[in-house]
Amino acid sequence: MPVNAALAAAPAAPLTAPPATPPATPLLRPVSGWGGYPRAASEMLAADAPETLPALLRGRRGVIARGGGRAYGDAAVGLRTTVLTGALDRIRGFDPATGRLRAEAGVTLADIVRTFLPGGFFPLVVPGTQFVTLGGMIASDVHGKNHHREGGFGAHVEALTLLTPDGVPRFCSREQNPDLFAMTLGGMGLTGTILDATFRLRPVESGWIVQRTRIATDLAAMLEALEQDGDATYSVAWIDGLARGSALGRGLVYRGEHASGDLCRAAGRDLFPSPPPGRLTVPPGWPAWTLNRASVTAFNALYFRRGAAAGSPGLVPWHSYFFPLDGLRAWNRLYGSRGFVQHQCVVPRHGAGAVLAEILDRVARLGTASPLAVLKRLGVCGRGLSFPMDGYTLALDLPANAATFALLDALDRRVVAAGGRLYLAKDARQTRDTFEAGYPELPAFRDLRRQLGADGMLASRLSARLGL
Amino acid sequence: MAGTLLLVGATSDIGHAVAARYAEAGWRILLAARDPERAQRNADDLAARYRAEVALLRLDILATGDFARWLDGLPALPDTVVCAVGELGDQARAEGDLAHAEGVMRTNFLGPSLLLGLVAERFAARGSGAIVGISSVAGDRGRGSNYVYGAGKAGFTAFLSGLRNRLAKSGVRVVTVKPGFVRTRMTRGLRLPPLLTAEPSEVGRAVYAAAEGRGGDVVYVRKVWRLVMAVIGAIPEPVFKRLSL
Known part of the structure; x- marks a missing residue:
């Protein structure tokens, strides 16, 4: 590295404008999603500030924004250029009377929680990691453990500023540019680049969750337990992905409620x-063989017994409840250099049992099941390319290899035949056929892309792969 | 004790991190920038995160003739002034383009020095205050790859040193900060060695600790930089001049 060039490092009120034209031969870097598969070369650019982004993108094609890089597959890998939004991390306004927060797209969820939880505010919807950005949460219309009650993250977004492919920042809300707004929620960054957004935080009395753990000994019991949790604020289930036969679908169901201040004070918290x-942190180069059938079976058995022992409600801090995996940094390296894929599908409620049983059984027989199989109830259907629908969503981590891909192709067909679909924020390999079958609003989304002139301009590896 | 901070160079990433540290401690913040519209997002951020009282002011660091009137127009004389103005410029261009070279020198040396010198007069008259100049390790020894910038910073460092010496008994504190590599807009795209590279927030904490805490005259944000620069400074000139630096 040019130590000397960088020795100059010091503060700047930068007077230099970003280059007006893209270089003829951009510097390419290999980049992938959180799963490490697939990996592709892309020019990497960093946004400086919202107002300089139009100049940065001018003349470039095949561009996609990338926030925390937590999409598992190729959704945040630009077809030619990937724009890092980490510097768009300013909070623009907060009203404690309403909980209304306006922030730039690169602000992370971790930052939002760290900043506003001590004042008694928490986002209405959070995904499974806090290292995502606001822009990423909107583009993926992420859901949490409360989708059955609160819907997706997008449901709580009131407005956003979208830099459309013509280089013009547009204010979008349910009143202004309503179609563009609706399609941008869950739109995978393909309608424009989100610059900032306004959304609501909810008041909470504490950062603790009262968690009640229940055992489900098979899939039927599991689905029933999740149905019973319709009135729970949060509900999520962990499934032992290696259990088969009569134990197929066994697992633990975690119900959660925000703990009152009195309860926490009484508990001395x-x-x-x-x-x-x-x-x-998992070090780079971690050997993938450590994650084998024996170790995962042992882990799952232990986990099941421990959970089963803890029957009474307990107080769990917010980070353990919502973001348990964030405690182990770079856990994606557990799968080694070849990476892994997360398969997350949703299947409609009616008839879900049979489809889920088939998926779990076939994955268990593959024998490479991950310790992480998560089942959740989802509520209302979103618009555009938004993933959630009324049904059950199952997420499984599997090593990226030929056997996995062959199995998943078959499972995908089963899912879409049942009226379900696959989550684009996790997807690394589904076919155009299953994608088109799963998203009925796709034609409208494509029309909007054409109207915006987004075709070819805004493109990720995912959008190119799926013919978006 | 929370007071009023005047931050000059309010669009800089380091400047913003410094202001954030002061806002967190409950200070009132005056942000000065050549282009206040571009600093608005930083002002909003401080107000939203820390409920800080923030005001935005227009100041062109090259308009030295306006400084006295500008300072007199402030709502109150601040307790601490931090100058985070800087321009890396383009060394190769500066070698042939005198106007560019002059701009870099004026922005890094002349403007900041004259402004802080004037602030020092007012602080000395009052008998209190802290002055912080964000200089650079690039000013410790001129190198072929960036000596126009480095010379500007060297001048600024020398000016701060003299000011500190002169005001040592006056109750006015003068701090020189040399951040080393910092992950900011200015260094984006460069591959920086992690151990030598600070986050802007580290600079913010270091500035606050030096100016408001137990003090510090010349601060290298990452301590290892003191060693690195001692080594670079110790290389004999006949050897140094042949190095590709």
Whole structure:
């Protein structure tokens, strides 16, 4: 590295404009999603500020924005250029009377929680990791453990500023540019680049969750338990992905409610706990063979017994409840250099049992099941390319290899035949056929892309693969 | 004790991190920028995160003739002034383009020095205040790859040193900060060695600790930089001049 060139590093009120024209031969870097598969070369650009982004993107084609890089597959890998939004991290306004927050797209969820939880505010919807950005949460219309009650993240977005492919920032809300707004929620960054957004936080009395763990000994019990949780604020189930036969679909169901301040004080807890510094990191080059059938079986058996022992409700801090995997940094390296895929499907409620049983059985027989199989109830259907629909969503991590891909192709067909679909934020390999079968609003989305002149301009590896 | 901070160079990433640290501690913040519209997002951020009282002011660091009137027009004389103005410029261009070279020198040396010198007069008259100049390790020894910028920073460092010496007994504190590599807009795209590279927030904390805490005259944000620059400074000139730096 040019130590000397960088020795100049010091503060700047930068007077230099970004280059007006893209270089003829851009510097390419290999980039992938969180799963490490697939990996592709892309020019990497970093946004400086919202107002300089139009100049940065001018003349470029095949561009996609990338926030936290937590989409598992190729959704945040630009076909030619990937724009990092990390510097768009300013919060633009917060009204404690309403909980209304306006922030730039690169602000992370971790930052939002760290900043506003001590004042008694928490987002209405959070996904399974806090290292995502606001822009990413909107583009994927992420859901949490409360989709059955609150819908997706997009349902709580009131407005956003979208830089459309013509280089013009547009204000979008349910009143202004309503179609563009609706299609941008879950639109995978393909309608424009989100610059900022306004959304609501909910008041909470504490940073603790009262968690009640229940055992489900098979899939039928599991689905029934999730149905019973319709009135729960949060509900999620962990499934032992290696259990077969009569134990197929066994697991633990976690119901959660925000703990009142009185309860926490009575328990002698700090009302708003901070997460531990998170020093535990999986080192680069971790051997993938450590994640084998024996180790996963042992882990699952242990986990099941421990959970089963803890029957009574307990207080769990927000970070452990919502973001358990964030405690182990770079856990994606557990799968080694070849990476892994996360398969997340949703199947409509009626007839879900048979489809889920088939998926779980076939995955268990493959024998490479991950310790992470998560089942959730989803509520209302979103618009555009938004993933959730009334039904059940199952997420499984599997090593990226030929056997996995062959199995998943078959499972995808089963899912779409049942009226379900696959989550684009997780997808790395589905076919155009299953994609088109799963998203009925796709023609309208494509029309909008054409009207916006987004074809070819805004393109990720995912959009190219799926013919978006 | 929370007071009023005047931050000059309010669109800079380091400047914003410094202001954030002061806002967190409950200070009132005056942000000065040549282009206040571009600093608006930083002002909003401080107000939203810390409920800080923030005001935006227009100041062109090259308009030295306006400084006295501008300072007199402030709502109140601040307790601490931090200058985070800087321009890396383009060394190759500066070698042939005198106007560019002059701009880099004026922006890094002349403007900041004259402004802080004037602030120092007012602080000395009052008998209190802290002055922080964000300089650079690039000013410690001129190198072929960036000596126009480095010379500007060297001048600024020398000016701050003299000011500190002169005001040592006056109750006015003068701090020189040399951040080393910092992950900012200015260094984006460069591959920086992680151990030598600070986050802007580290600079913010270091500035606050030096100016408002137990003090520090010349601050290298990452301590290892003191060693690195000692080594670079110790290389004999006959050797140094032949190095590709």
